[in-house]
Amino acid sequence: MATNAEIAGRFEEFADLLEADDVEYKPRAYRRAAENVRAHPSPIADYVEAGDRDAIEDIDGVGDAIATKIVEYVETGSIDELEELQTELPIDIADITRIEGVGPKTAGKLYHELGIETLDDLEAAAEANEIQAVSGFGPKTEQNIRDNIEFAREVGTRQLLGEARPLADDVLAFLEGIEEVERCEVAGSIRRWRETIGDVDVLVGTNDNEAVIEQFVEWGSVDSEIESGPAKASVRVGEIRVDLRVVVPDEFGAALQYFTGNKDHNVSLRNYAIDRGLKVNEYGVFDVSEVDAGPDGSAESGSATGGSQRIGDRLAGETEEGMYEALGLSWMPPELRTDRGEIAAAESGTLPDLLTREDIRGDFHSHTEWSDGNNTIEEMVGAADGRGYDYFGLADHAEGPGIVGGMGLSDTEILEQVEQIREVDAASDIDVFAGIEANVDADGEIGLSEAAIDALDVIVASTHSALDQDTERATNRLVRAVENPAVDVLGHPSGRLLNERSGLDFDATALAEAAAAHDTALEVNSNPRRLDLWGSTVQAAIDAGAKIAINTDAHQPSTLEFMRWGVHTARRGWAEPGDVINTWEPEEVREFLH
Incomplete structure (x- = not known):
């Protein structure tokens, strides 16, 4: 059954192809529909199956024509008009x-001028110096294309966490309902909450492999079976591959540990064990101090499967906690x-006490119908109140570079909106902050009047243009923004869009040190297409003493749920509650913003 993300992807392709064909207006309508379909809290395919056309057309931005295309795609797997455009x-x-x-x-111009259809075509044209000969292009553009081909190829094979993790949750719920399954959990990059993943890895502990695998490949959500065997199976659900591995319950903890950490973590842990006369693998922790060592000194000679890996006295393996305990280490969050x-x-007992979703008390970056959001101020604040927040910030776009279609607010409009926010705040049970998302221009300026700055509670400054600057200029630009006394939060610092554009390459340590010195928070933008900052840059910020703000950049109430992705991204950067300003008491927040 088609997922919301799949449906949204078709309309995004529609928009791109129409824009490539120089069609006006329609692309924006398709993009708005795609955004709202992607963020819709319920499976839209269920509405199609139930014949509930009204529910489809109730989605903001979805009118009769787009609703018809949704029904066509869910029922047939294609859209005739899109296929004609693709031809x-x-x-x-x-x-x-x-x-x-x-x-x-x-892309449309390169197709019409040079016949470029694929990345291979694009690379060949760039290498042959053909692109710089096209009107409006030049050597710099051509070199940029050469530099980014590898990035484009790599990200094209990966799925967004925000699209893959909900599927993983569904897989776990299905497996937990199978009688023969004793334990199950996701593993790999999705358990580490990496921003993009190659596939969904799932581990099951059972004494009846055959029964579990048979039911897994027959799961109603499976579109096709890729392969299956006595201990593992792979299927495709929509555009995502799901890999299942089954083990005996007594070795579930060992396998979960083994298949969760990245390669570098597992190598370091294995070497840590070897130094102590131990061996760690997917079957357990073994004392091999009395076992003859293999050629690498690790007592691991022989086949990589079966009994040859279970030599020595087994110390742990049933639980993941026991695996680390046997090594003298604290359990580490994935x-x-x-x-x-x-x-x-973990050895010294100084692992961070990572923040949790329950620690979050508010959000400083959200949008309303005043700019490119879908709802009123009252509706967004009501949704935040319904989530149990203590405070909530509206930060619609200000005018500036990168804000298209007249969606940014002028200084006059900002002051008008502040008055409305004050009225909503007075009638609300939570504190409502009047904010703006200002645009950081190519030189680091934000372009707001003193009157607007004085009227606002919170200014989120973000980059939306000139995202191809070199590292030095990008870093200087962002540092200048955080040094501005008017700026409270630097929003999505790189400006990246996952699987779409790489954004600014900046010196994370230099930016963090500047942010710490000027009491400017650095944002983890929780939109699953951004997740910007990311793990290593969050860690750099915390090491420098800078504060983090985890914001959803929500454009409608349902996308306040994006906070889930931001919290786990901050956890990847070792963030504790005190590092994140939206875990603080309202009085502390107001003091920081002041």
Whole structure:
């Protein structure tokens, strides 16, 4: 059954191809529909199955024509009008527009001028110096394309965490309902909450492999079976591959540990064990101090499966906690298992007390219908109140570079909106902050009047343009923004869009030190297409003493749920509650913003 993300993807492709064909107005309508379909809290395919056309058309931005296309796609797996457009413009539009600076219009022009349809075509043209000969292009653009081809190819094979994790939750719920399953959990990058993942890895502990695998491949959500065997199976659900591995319950903890950490973490942990006369693998922790060592000194000679890996006295394996305990280490949260000092911290008992979703008391960055949001101020504040927040900030777009379609507010409009926010605040049970998302221009300026600055409670300053600057200029730009006394939060610092554009490459340590010195919080933007900052840059910020703000950048009430992704991203950066300003008491927050 088609997921909301799949449906949204089709409309995003529609928008890109129409824009590549120089069609006006329609692309924006399709993009708005795609955003709202993607964020819709319920499976839209269920509405189609139930014949509930009204529920489909109730989605903001979805009118009769788009609703018809949704029904067509869910029922047939295709949209005739989109296929006709693909025939007219046979461009791998998603792949090509992952190149920084290459948008749909550029892709369309390169197709018409040079016949470029794929990344391979684009690379060949760049290497042959053909692109710089096209009107409006030049050597710099051509070199940028060469530099970004590898990035575009790599991200094209990965799925967004925000699309894959809900599927993983569904897989776990299904497996937990199978009688023969004793234990199950996700593993791999999705358990570490990495921002993009290659596939969904799931581990099951059972004494009846055959029964579990048979029911797994017959799960109603499966679109196709890729392979299956006595101990594992792979299926495709929509565009995502799901890999199941089954083990005996007594070795579930060992396998979970083994298949969760990244390669560097597992190598470091294995070496840590070897230094202590132990061996750690997917079957358990073994004391091999009395076992003859293999050629690598680790007593691991022989086959990589079966009994040859179970030599020595087994000390642990049933639980993951027991695995680490047998090594003399504290259990490590999965988000930390990336070999950035977690083993030493576990040995010394100094692992961070990571924040949780329950620690979050508010949000400083959300949008309303005043700019590009879908709801009123009252509706957004009501949704925040319904989530149990103590405070909530509205931060619609200000005018500036990168804000298209007249969606940014002028200084006069900002002052008018502040008056309305004050009225809502007075009638609300939670504190409502009047904010703005100002635009950081190419030189680090934010372009707000003193009157607007004085009227606002919180200013989130974000980059939306000139995202191809070199590292030095990008860093200086962001540092200048955080040094501005008017700026409270630096929003989505790199400006990246996962699987779409890489954004600014900046010196995270230099930015963090400047933010700490000027009491400016650095944002973890929780939109699953951004997750910006990310784990290592959050850790750099915390090490420098800078504060973090985890914001949803919500454009409608349902996307306040994006906080889930932001919290786990901050956990990947070793964030504790005190590091994150929206875990603080309202009085502390007001003092920080003041």
